[in-house]
Structure formats: structure tokens, C-alpha cells
Amino acid sequence: MSKVIFDSGISLDGFFAGDNRSPQNPMGGVSGQIHSWMFNQKAFWEYLGFEGGREDGADGRYIRETIARTGAFIMGKRMFEEGEASWPNDLYKAAVYVLTNEVREPWIQEGTTTFYFINNGIESAMDKARQSAKGKDIRIQGGANTIQQFLNAGLVDEFFIHIAPIFLGSGIRLFDGMDKDKYDLQIEEVIPSDLTTHLKYKLTKK
Amino acid sequence: MSKVIFDSGISLDGFFAGDNRSPQNPMGGVSGQIHSWMFNQKAFWEYLGFEGGREDGADGRYIRETIARTGAFIMGKRMFEEGEASWPNDLYKAAVYVLTNEVREPWIQEGTTTFYFINNGIESAMDKARQSAKGKDIRIQGGANTIQQFLNAGLVDEFFIHIAPIFLGSGIRLFDGMDKDKYDLQIEEVIPSDLTTHLKYKLTKK
Numbered sequence: 001m002s003k004v005i006f007d008s009g010i011s012l013d014g015f016f017a018g019d020n021r022s023p024q025n026p027m028g029g030v031s032g033q034i035h036s037w038m039f040n041q042k043a044f045w046e047y048l049g050f051e052g053g054r055e056d057g058a059d060g061r062y063i064r065e066t067i068a069r070t071g072a073f074i075m076g077k078r079m080f081e082e083g084e085a086s087w088p089n090d091l092y093k094a095a096v097y098v099l100t101n102e103v104r105e106p107w108i109q110e111g112t113t114t115f116y117f118i119n120n121g122i123e124s125a126m127d128k129a130r131q132s133a134k135g136k137d138i139r140i141q142g143g144a145n146t147i148q149q150f151l152n153a154g155l156v157d158e159f160f161i162h163i164a165p166i167f168l169g170s171g172i173r174l175f176d177g178m179d180k181d182k183y184d185l186q187i188e189e190v191i192p193s194d195l196t197t198h199l200k201y202k203l204t205k206k
Numbered sequence: 207m208s209k210v211i212f213d214s215g216i217s218l219d220g221f222f223a224g225d226n227r228s229p230q231n232p233m234g235g236v237s238g239q240i241h242s243w244m245f246n247q248k249a250f251w252e253y254l255g256f257e258g259g260r261e262d263g264a265d266g267r268y269i270r271e272t273i274a275r276t277g278a279f280i281m282g283k284r285m286f287e288e289g290e291a292s293w294p295n296d297l298y299k300a301a302v303y304v305l306t307n308e309v310r311e312p313w314i315q316e317g318t319t320t321f322y323f324i325n326n327g328i329e330s331a332m333d334k335a336r337q338s339a340k341g342k343d344i345r346i347q348g349g350a351n352t353i354q355q356f357l358n359a360g361l362v363d364e365f366f367i368h369i370a371p372i373f374l375g376s377g378i379r380l381f382d383g384m385d386k387d388k389y390d391l392q393i394e395e396v397i398p399s400d401l402t403t404h405l406k407y408k409l410t411k412k
Contacts, residue, residue: 012381012391012407013220013379013381013382013384014219014220014379014381163405165391165392165393165407166386166391167381167384167385167386167388167389167391168384168386169383169384169385169386173219173220175218175219175220175373176219177375178219178373178374178375179373179375180372180373180374180375182373183373185218185371185372185373186371186400187371187398187399187400187401187402187403189398190396190398190403192393192395192396192398193393194392194393195393196393197393197396197403197405199369199403201218201371
């Protein structure tokens with residue numbers, strides 16, 4: 001049975017992205033700061049099909065686990081537009097459902113990544129992602145606003161955050177406008193690291 | 207040599223207090239949610255001089271350590287006004303410097319708590335707290351705005367947060383308007399718990 005999850009890096013002051021996001025300025029230029037822990041990991045570069053990374057400890061295991069359990073992705077159109085301009089080919093290696101008003105044929109990449117453009121809402125994207133995932137998990141990739149929509153619709157089962165030891169001061173917060181009465185949250189796992197703090201939460205809809 | 211520290215509970219969405227704080231509604235009514243981990247601890251009740259609490263594990267050790275290292279407190283006037291109406295006698299067992307425009311004689315409580323009212327800014331409060339602390343640490347107690355002033359003035363050496371597994375949705379955020387260029391932050395310790403996540407950070411001024 002597929003779970004709905006997300007896995008996001010944030011700053012200590014809660015920011016998922018910086019100011020002035022655009023395809024020319026993905027994540028508002030803060031990816032290097034928020035995700036530096038990830039760029040240090042062999043597991044991350046291995047996934048991309050490159051040599052790279054220096055470390056392969058608990059952080060790397062975490063990356064491998066999340067990759068292994070994900071069967072399909074959902075993302076918002078702003079994240080997609082940023083990525084279309086900058087992601088390497090076949091980054092997701094699965095079906096990716098993009099929430100957008102744009103009517104567009106699926107973009108089948110070389111490898112196993114296909115982007116599907118969904119015009120009729122998050123529930124429809126969920127149904128399609130569930131079919132693609134074949135029992136693996138459905139990962140809400142972002143941006144923050146898309147994650148908030150799924151959270152506040154009561155659709156998320158688990159999530160993982162990585163709190164980087166940095167302040168950004170401004171930008172787009174991951175947890176903004178949360179419905180405080182939607183879930184009971186349980187701390188599932190805490191993985192300490194010098195680079196970031198990995199936290200896993202399990203959600204039970206009230 | 208005294209360090210300047212703070213030790214604050216926050217929600218997962220970063221709130222230190224709820225909306226509509228007032229002496230009639232301390233912390234906007236969210237203390238029970240943010241601090242429930244603490245109310246479970248024998249160490250907390252012991253400090254207050256009462257019997258109470260059910261647990262005495264890593265969370266409790268954390269409370270005892272923070273109490274033992276603190277030699278003086280600084281707080282903002284809004285927090286003081288809320289507390290004046292609701293705190294038990296001799297809660298702080300040390301000198302407490304209250305940042306306020308109000309000119310007022312020290313309030314000497316039964317026990318070892320004395321509140322001093324400081325009218326000439328945070329540096330002056332620091333100097334006085336340093337003298338009182340006699341080599342122990344100076345704890346910036348709150349509220350969030352007071353902590354932000356000390357952080358952004360580059361005066362904080364270490365801080366501890368306790369992230370409760372709850373969303374509040376709105377209120378006063380602990381880390382709002384952070385100066386992103388003031389410090390290098392280092393993760394000093396992570397203490398997992400089912401009740402909250404304890405994180406300690408060490409700050410080096412850039």
C-alpha cells in the first residue's frame with residue numbers, strides 16, 4: 001500500500017527556498033546551503049550516475065532508503081519550470097505528475113523519467129501517481145506550496161525533514177499556514193549528523 | 207567565562223508563542239502544547255519544589271544541565287508582564303534583568319529571585335547579568351523578539367531548541383528576521399526523544 005510522503009531540506013529558520021525564485025534562479029539560489037549535506041554524499045552522486053561525494057554514513061543510507069521506497073512523484077508547476085531549465089536528464093527515474101494549468105503532452109525522457117501534466121487537481125494527480133507507484137510510495141517533491149496543499153488536505157502519511165544549521169532570514173517557508181487540527185504527529189526517527197538533522201514524522205489524521 | 211545562551215521550545219512550524227499574547231493569555235495559550243515534554247519531567251517539578259512528573263530520562267538530564275549552568279536571566283517586558291501575573295514565587299532563583307521603559311525598583315521575591323528593570327538597552331542588561339552570573343551562563347529567556355535582538359546583535363554563544371511534534375499554524379515565530387550573515391552555526395548535540403527533539407547549536411560570529 002503506497003504511502004504519501006515528502007522529504008525536504010529546510011534552514012533552521014524554516015525556509016524551503018529563498019526569495020526571487022525563477023527558472024533562472026532555482027530555489028532562490030539557496031540550494032547549496034540547504035542541501036550541502038546531500039552534495040557530500042556518495043549515495044546522491046551514485047543516484048545521478050556520477051562519481052562524487054566524500055561521505056557514506058547514516059546520511060547516505062537515508063538517501064538510499066528514500067530513493068528505494070519512492071515509486072512516483074508529484075510536484076507543482078513552479079518547481080517543474082525551475083527544474084526543466086536545470087535538472088539533468090532522467091533525474092527522477094519514475095513518473096512525475098506536474099500540477100499545472102498548461103495542457104501538454106507527456107515529456108518522456110531518455111531513461112525512465114516521464115513528466116505528466118495534470119490539469120484537474122491534486123486528487124487526480126494522486127490517483128495517477130498511485131497507479132504508477134505500484135505499491136511503492138508517492139513523494140510530494142515540492143515546492144512548499146504544493147506540500148502545504150497536500151498536508152492541509154490530510155493526504156500525507158509521513159514526512160522527513162533535514163534541518164540545515166543555517167539561517168536564511170527570508171524566503172519561502174515549508175510550514176506556512178499549517179492546519180493545526182488536521183493531524184496527530186509522532187516523531188518516528190531522529191538521525192543526528194554534523195551536517196544537518198534528519199527528522200522523520202508519522203502523521204495520523206484526526 | 208559566562209556564555210550567552212537561550213533555551214526555547216517551539217512548534218514544528220517554528221512558533222514560540224501563539225496569537226493574542228497578553229497577561230491574561232500567556233504565550234497565546236500554547237504553552238501546554240509546546241512544553242508538554244517538560245511538564246512530564248520530574249526534573250522540572252523538582253526545580254519548582256513540587257512533587258510531579260512521571261519521566262526522568264535524557265529529557266530530564268537536559269533540564270538539570272540547563273538549570274545548573276544558568277547564573278542570570280534577561281527577558282523582554284512582554285514576557286515579564288505575562289509572567290508577573292502567572293508565575294509562581296521564586297521561579298528563576300537568580301537575578302532577572304527585564305528590558306523595559308518602565309522605571310521601577312527591583313522586585314525582590316522570597317527566595318533568591320530578584321527582577322531588575324533595565325531602561326538603557328540590551329548591552330547594559332548584559333553587563334549587569336554578567337556581573338550577577340559570576341561565571342555561570344546568561345540565559346536570554348524570551349520572548350522571541352528579545353531573543354532575536356540578541357541573536358542579530360551577534361551576542362549569542364549557544365542555543366538549545368526543543369521542537370515539539372505539533373503544528374500551530376500561526377503565532378510568533380522564534381526565528382523571524384534572522385541576519386543570515388551573522389554567525390556560523392554548528393550542530394553541537396541532538397537528543398532524540400518521543401516527546402520533542404532537543405537540538406543544541408554553537409555559534410561563531412563571522
